[in-house]
Amino acid sequence: MKIQILTIFPDVCRSVFNESILKRACEKNLATLNAVDLRRWTSDRHRTVDDAPYGGGPGMVMKIEPIDQALSEIRCPDSKVILMSPQGRPFSDQVARELALETDLIFLCGHYEGIDQRVADNLVDDEISIGDYVLTSGVLPALVITDAVVRLIPGVLGDQQSAEQDSFAEGILDHPHYTRPAEYKGWKVPDVLLSGNHKAIAEWRKETALSTTRSRRPDLIKPTPTST
Ligand SMILES: C[S@@+](CC[C@H](N)C(=O)[O-])C[C@H]1O[C@@H](n2cnc3c(N)ncnc32)[C@H](O)[C@@H]1O
Structure with missing residues (x-):
């Protein structure tokens, strides 16, 4: 390009x-x-x-x-x-x-x-x-x-997956991110991220992404069509 x-x-x-x-x-x-x-x-x-x-x-x-x-x-x-x-x-x-x-x-x-x-x-x-x-x-x-x-051109980001997980890529905001240390000044990283349980981590990320979007950008959440 x-x-x-x-x-x-x-x-x-x-x-x-x-x-x-x-x-x-x-x-x-x-x-x-x-x-x-x-x-x-x-x-x-x-x-x-x-x-x-x-x-x-x-x-x-x-x-x-x-x-x-x-x-x-x-x-x-x-x-x-x-x-x-x-x-x-x-x-x-x-x-x-x-x-x-x-x-x-x-x-x-x-x-x-x-x-x-x-x-x-x-x-x-x-x-x-x-x-x-x-x-x-x-x-x-x-x-x-x-x-x-x-940054969207394939190969530009070290891990292209990150562009697909960022805010807006799937229509909602990104989930929170944490890195070491696991505790700083008493502020703890959520236990689930330290659990090694990948299914539970994926569910937590999806849920927190949705709840952040609902509270900060409700306009991004499309209403589900109601049947009459
Ligand atoms: C001072 S602005 C001109 C604003 C213009 N008189 C108006 O009110 O629409 C000078 C230039 O900055 C750029 N610019 C300023 N704000 C912008 C924005 N929100 N998005 C894109 N370009 C912007 C445009 O290229 C524009 O020609």
């Missing part, structure tokens, strides 16, 4: 790509992650990517020309170009799994007041929001999505 983040803050991406699981995914050739500096497609002395909004008002708006030229150069027929936008469809585990099936993703990051609307209308395939709040730039959302997608 190839992911390119088109941004005016490429160094932010590079520092993230060079750590931990994303770095290992690249070393194992399971992912190619590129930070692409949008200012490469500017020609003036100040490398300008923004201008004042038509109609007046505060802030600056990102111009369409550098974005169009950049996309013409870096996209290929298989590319899916996704605009980071608080107005996009909400990101979720399900959307991450959908994107993990793609081979070539380009995340376009806005800044300032946003991007000339003609970009969203004509140059991108999708718009995604990472939540109902506004960040100063699209680079963090693009990195959040990159991280969530890359």
Whole structure:
């Protein structure tokens, strides 16, 4: 899978790509992650990517020309170009799994007041929001999505099973995890986890995952259809 983040803050991406699981995914050739500096497609002395909004008002708006030229150069027929936008469809585990099936993703990051609307209308395939709040730039959302997608690529996590047991994979939250010591400051690990009884451990994990989901995220529990 190839992911390119088109941004005016490429160094932010590079520092993230060079750590931990994303770095290992690249070393194992399971992912190619590129930070692409949008200012490469500017020609003036100040490398300008923004201008004042038509109609007046505060802030600056990102111009369409550098974005169009950049996309013409870096996209290929298989590319899916996704605009980071608080107005996009909400990101979720399900959307991450959908994107993990793609081979070539380009995340376009806005800044300032946003991007000339003609970009969203004509140059991108999708718009995604990472939540109902506004960040100063699209680079963090693009990195959040990159991280969530890359860890789903088979072979990226040490044990792929862990991605299948994490919160949301089966529609509910994960069960609690513990490690040594068995007791710390009087706080004990549940006895069942020390019992060696794998069936009892599996049942406890399922039950605690369900009870955590019921108390914290009841919206995730689908009502069972009642017969009339
Ligand atoms: C300050 S925001 C622009 C917000 C825009 N004026 C609005 O209210 O919809 C600048 C850029 O940050 C990114 N951004 C901010 N919040 C985001 C979010 N929740 N999800 C995805 N991208 C976001 C987008 O790329 C956006 O173009």
